[in-house]
Amino acid sequence: MSISASAADDSVSAGELSARYDNFVVDLLGSIAYGELSAFERLATDARHSPSLADRAVLGKMAVAEYGHYESMCARLNAIGMDPELAMAPYQRMVDAFHERTRPADWHESLMKAYVVEAITEEFYAAIAKNLDEPTQLAIAAVRTSDEQLAALTALLKKMLAEDPRLSSRLALWGRRMVGEALTQVQRIGAKHSFLVGLRPDGTQEQAAAEVAVIVSALTRNHSRRMSQLGLTA
Amino acid sequence: MSISASAADDSVSAGELSARYDNFVVDLLGSIAYGELSAFERLATDARHSPSLADRAVLGKMAVAEYGHYESMCARLNAIGMDPELAMAPYQRMVDAFHERTRPADWHESLMKAYVVEAITEEFYAAIAKNLDEPTQLAIAAVRTSDEQLAALTALLKKMLAEDPRLSSRLALWGRRMVGEALTQVQRIGAKHSFLVGLRPDGTQEQAAAEVAVIVSALTRNHSRRMSQLGLTA
Numbered sequence: 001m002s003i004s005a006s007a008a009d010d011s012v013s014a015g016e017l018s019a020r021y022d023n024f025v026v027d028l029l030g031s032i033a034y035g036e037l038s039a040f041e042r043l044a045t046d047a048r049h050s051p052s053l054a055d056r057a058v059l060g061k062m063a064v065a066e067y068g069h070y071e072s073m074c075a076r077l078n079a080i081g082m083d084p085e086l087a088m089a090p091y092q093r094m095v096d097a098f099h100e101r102t103r104p105a106d107w108h109e110s111l112m113k114a115y116v117v118e119a120i121t122e123e124f125y126a127a128i129a130k131n132l133d134e135p136t137q138l139a140i141a142a143v144r145t146s147d148e149q150l151a152a153l154t155a156l157l158k159k160m161l162a163e164d165p166r167l168s169s170r171l172a173l174w175g176r177r178m179v180g181e182a183l184t185q186v187q188r189i190g191a192k193h194s195f196l197v198g199l200r201p202d203g204t205q206e207q208a209a210a211e212v213a214v215i216v217s218a219l220t221r222n223h224s225r226r227m228s229q230l231g232l233t234a
Numbered sequence: 235m236s237i238s239a240s241a242a243d244d245s246v247s248a249g250e251l252s253a254r255y256d257n258f259v260v261d262l263l264g265s266i267a268y269g270e271l272s273a274f275e276r277l278a279t280d281a282r283h284s285p286s287l288a289d290r291a292v293l294g295k296m297a298v299a300e301y302g303h304y305e306s307m308c309a310r311l312n313a314i315g316m317d318p319e320l321a322m323a324p325y326q327r328m329v330d331a332f333h334e335r336t337r338p339a340d341w342h343e344s345l346m347k348a349y350v351v352e353a354i355t356e357e358f359y360a361a362i363a364k365n366l367d368e369p370t371q372l373a374i375a376a377v378r379t380s381d382e383q384l385a386a387l388t389a390l391l392k393k394m395l396a397e398d399p400r401l402s403s404r405l406a407l408w409g410r411r412m413v414g415e416a417l418t419q420v421q422r423i424g425a426k427h428s429f430l431v432g433l434r435p436d437g438t439q440e441q442a443a444a445e446v447a448v449i450v451s452a453l454t455r456n457h458s459r460r461m462s463q464l465g466l467t468a
Binding site: 034037040041044045047048052053054056060061063064067068070084085088089092 | 268271274275278279281282286287288290294295297298301302304318319322323326
């Protein structure tokens, strides 16, 4: 079966489309689940390097929320009869490698990583989810950092930058590295697994790739806006 | 004022006793709070080294529960008008040093550390709490690993030991190191801060030290029982 079969092409049966869609959903939920589990562990580890106990709670709270997201993704996978462990396995190496490449050198970089990567990840999920069936959509919509937590993180970063203006250029650079890595990750996951095809189960790989390009440019714009909010150039 | 003033000695006023007791409670809550925050971060970090994704959740779940305990200790400190950060600060170095000395080399040691240290810590708190005012008692009673989590941890350790019998001697040795470090820690905290005196606000330091000795021997007995449950010698 050619993967470039168009919507009008009868060679792709409804059954095949449906199987393709199901695989896509499992892949998506599995990648989110592992991403959240991994974010939980990394944020909790990073929290340890906080200079003050009060600040430490900002990443700690985020980490705990990520664990909740991981559990709700597992629950959704179980609900559709899939083993979460099997669904997560294909993403383990890729996500771990991402965290190795983006290991923060200090507390400042930990906060900035959380700020940049969480937002991009969640926007990516949200952008993909809007084409999906309602239960999947709802499950993915629940995987969001609370506004309260985001506000606390933003406030902390602003305070940090105000107290030490020399941080600005370093963190702007680090932010650029983070966004580069995050967008590369998004595209890699898209290319390696069934994401591209799954985005439009009845479409061609080219159509799906074009859609990913649109998503990536929206993610980039929003990232620039968030960096401006901190007074940094993206 | 002599610290060895006996209960019958009028030189210790009721006001002094009450201030001593309050300090003790703040010290106790502060040390628990920091211990829990720290356990959260260490367990989440250790969870990463799990050989399987399913097993990973055992330490992850425990870590998340510890964070909840940390938050409830902070809430209690706030309720009695104390700054959690100030209350925790005196314990930070001591607890961090404990974790440095007991850093697990692998997944097996992580599980065993969780099994030994969590239980001893909680029993220590419980033993101290039983002499305290009711709100403090209730706050401390809430800081317990759930039976479900403990059962999951025990099952995992048993499975691990059954699958690889050579682990037994290594983990028995590691367990002995953990209990030694944990009991030393208990005594150090007791000696360094107001714990000893606080245990019996109207008693002498000697009486309090005797009480700690009783607690430590109970902790040791219970630890031996838990090791036997795993088929290991304590």
